[in-house]
Amino acid sequence: MEQILLGAVSLGLLWSIMTLGVYISYRVLDVADLTVEGSITLGASVCARMISTGGDPFLALLVAFFGGMAAGLATGLLHTKLRIPALLSGILTMIALYSINLRVMGMANVSLLRMTTAYSILGSLLGLSKTVSVILLGGLMALAIVFTLYWFFGTEIGSAIRATGNNPRMVRAQGVNTDSTILIGLMLANGLVALSGGLIAQSQNYADVQMGTGAIVIGLASLIIGEVLFGKRSFLSRLLSMLFGAMTYRVIIALVLRLGMPADDLKLFTALTVALALSLPRFKDLRDTLKVSMNGRKSHA
Amino acid sequence: MLKVTGLNKVFNPGTINEKTALDDVSLYLKPGDFVTVIGGNGAGKSTLLNCIAGVYRQEKGSIELDGLRIDNLPEHKRAKYLGRVFQDPLMGTAADMEIQENLALALRRGTFRSLSWGVTAKEKIEFRKQLASLGLGLEDRMSVKVRLLSGGQRQALTLLMAILNTPKLLLLDEHTAALDPKTARKVLELSDRFISSMSLTCMMVTHNMRDAIAVGNRLIMMSQGKIILDVNGEEKKKLTVEQLIRMFSSRAGEEIINDRMVLG
Numbered sequence: 001m002e003q004i005l006l007g008a009v010s011l012g013l014l015w016s017i018m019t020l021g022v023y024i025s026y027r028v029l030d031v032a033d034l035t036v037e038g039s040i041t042l043g044a045s046v047c048a049r050m051i052s053t054g055g056d057p058f059l060a061l062l063v064a065f066f067g068g069m070a071a072g073l074a075t076g077l078l079h080t081k082l083r084i085p086a087l088l089s090g091i092l093t094m095i096a097l098y099s100i101n102l103r104v105m106g107m108a109n110v111s112l113l114r115m116t117t118a119y120s121i122l123g124s125l126l127g128l129s130k131t132v133s134v135i136l137l138g139g140l141m142a143l144a145i146v147f148t149l150y151w152f153f154g155t156e157i158g159s160a161i162r163a164t165g166n167n168p169r170m171v172r173a174q175g176v177n178t179d180s181t182i183l184i185g186l187m188l189a190n191g192l193v194a195l196s197g198g199l200i201a202q203s204q205n206y207a208d209v210q211m212g213t214g215a216i217v218i219g220l221a222s223l224i225i226g227e228v229l230f231g232k233r234s235f236l237s238r239l240l241s242m243l244f245g246a247m248t249y250r251v252i253i254a255l256v257l258r259l260g261m262p263a264d265d266l267k268l269f270t271a272l273t274v275a276l277a278l279s280l281p282r283f284k285d286l287r288d289t290l291k292v293s294m295n296g297r298k299s300h301a
Numbered sequence: 302m303l304k305v306t307g308l309n310k311v312f313n314p315g316t317i318n319e320k321t322a323l324d325d326v327s328l329y330l331k332p333g334d335f336v337t338v339i340g341g342n343g344a345g346k347s348t349l350l351n352c353i354a355g356v357y358r359q360e361k362g363s364i365e366l367d368g369l370r371i372d373n374l375p376e377h378k379r380a381k382y383l384g385r386v387f388q389d390p391l392m393g394t395a396a397d398m399e400i401q402e403n404l405a406l407a408l409r410r411g412t413f414r415s416l417s418w419g420v421t422a423k424e425k426i427e428f429r430k431q432l433a434s435l436g437l438g439l440e441d442r443m444s445v446k447v448r449l450l451s452g453g454q455r456q457a458l459t460l461l462m463a464i465l466n467t468p469k470l471l472l473l474d475e476h477t478a479a480l481d482p483k484t485a486r487k488v489l490e491l492s493d494r495f496i497s498s499m500s501l502t503c504m505m506v507t508h509n510m511r512d513a514i515a516v517g518n519r520l521i522m523m524s525q526g527k528i529i530l531d532v533n534g535e536e537k538k539k540l541t542v543e544q545l546i547r548m549f550s551s552r553a554g555e556e557i558i559n560d561r562m563v564l565g
Contacts, residue, residue: 152416154418154419155415155416155417155418155419156409156414156415156416156417156418156419157414157415157416158419159398159402159405159406159419159420160406160414162395162397162398163395163398163402163403163406166395166396166397166398167391167392167394167395167396169387169392170392170393170394170395171395171406172376172377172380173354173376173380173383173385173393174380174406174407174409174410174462175377175378175380175381175409175410175411175412176377176380176406176414177375177377178377
């Protein structure tokens with residue numbers, strides 16, 4: 001059991017970096033960006049290709065990050081310059097990335113068994129087990145990214161990006177090119193998602209062209225769990241709650257699998273959870289309306 | 302200061318919904334002019350402001366500001382010279398950001414945005430003073446999210462943001478129309494005070510004839526995309542609502558107007 005939980009936490013930390021990316025597009029920019037499903041696989045593909053051909057696993061992560069940024073740029077250009085709705089722009093890039101990922105890997109999946117990954121380097125350097133080195137590297141990177149994002153969104157450019165998600169018209173009236181802020185935001189978001197994909201591929205020792213399917217839903221589930229359970233007081237606590245949300249999601253999944261849910265039903269389970277969580281505000285409204293009408297009836301009686 | 306020449310704007314050209322919103326509009330504003338713009342619905346008042354601001358691109362005509370052609374610049378580049386307040390109090394601010402963050406965004410209007418800190422300690426001291434000048438107690442709530450403010454408070458904040466980085470031209474687009482009468486008066490007083498103390502050049506669109514007479518040194522009336530009346534100085538001071546209604550009927554060739562313009 002302990003082993004399962006530890007595994008869930010380590011996987012959660014790697015996915016939390018992707019959740020931070022989803023947070024930037026979905027919460028900060030207010031765009032449901034489906035590019036994520038392709039860019040997470042892109043990160044994995046890039047790492048798999050580079051490592052299996054003898055490349056440096058850390059350099060592979062960096063390349064994965066830039067690859068993700070390029071994917072975000074593609075979606076951003078489709079959306080801002082060609083005026084294609086954001087959702088559709090994301091879908092187009094996602095579909096295009098499927099072919100690109102196959103090209104990057106040269107096949108549908110690549111195994112990294114017995115190859116040098118970032119974790120094996122770290123593990124042999126510090127004498128740690130695989131799981132511990134995943135937690136160490138994933139945790140350090142996730143925290144470093146949280147603090148970097150906290151700094152970035154406090155800068156002039158970062159503030160302008162936050163405001164763009166809030167009220168693009170006002171931002172243009174304040175002299176900001178909202179095309180640029182959307183581009184920067186989407187690039188940053190997908191860069192993080194691809195980095196996360198690269199870290200995941202290195203930890204599970206393989207990359208698969210299908211691994212991104214449903215990633216956006218997992219990201220949203222983690223985001224909502226993080227917000228609901230771990231509060232949203234300050235911006236820093238919101239960012240940190242993404243880490244806890246992603247880990248909690250993995251622990252929940254590990255638990256329901258252990259309780260006997262077939263793994264094939266996992267995506268259905270996740271989709272239902274997210275649908276429920278996203279509709280919570282609506283249920284609250286409904287409850288309030290019911291309350292009011294009940295009270296009204298009482299006062300008439 | 303502002304020179305608008307032969308401005309034309311047609312919405313939905315070539316369709317059954319084609320509408321000429323601006324029909325060969327020319328207008329010159331001297332530095333320090335405070336022009337109030339009135340007219341019925343669809344007269345072209347807001348379209349004129351939006352064309353100047355770059356929200357819409359005109360079909361024909363030119364717009365010059367302080368000797369500089371701005372009609373080919375995109376909206377965000379024109380923003381360098383323009384302060385704007387919108388009709389909808391939700392429109393002028395970023396709801397999920399703090400009061401001081403909104404002010405800091407506005408202070409950087411027209412400057413290059415870098416990776417230096419979004420709000421500095423020095424700016425906060427300055428913001429506190431400026432917020433105090435609104436007389437709404439916002440100076441003690443600088444780190445509150447704008448979402449929590451009332452419509453009047455948000456509109457006053459938007460006004461402060463519009464003048465923070467002194468604009469060459471202030472565009473007020475029915476900025477008191479969505480407020481209750483008392484708040485509307487307060488925001489109008491604030492606008493008038495800022496405009497005269499900073500000698501700003503300003504165009505204020507309003508539905509309210511009384512307001513249009515009460516503030517500013519010049520009044521323009523629009524109908525069907527044309528300027529049909531332009532009153533200045535002493536003559537404007539003596540105007541009454543009744544006169545305006547009569548002028549409107551005779552010049553626009555149609556009966557006035559709606560109750561909101563007369564009673565509002």
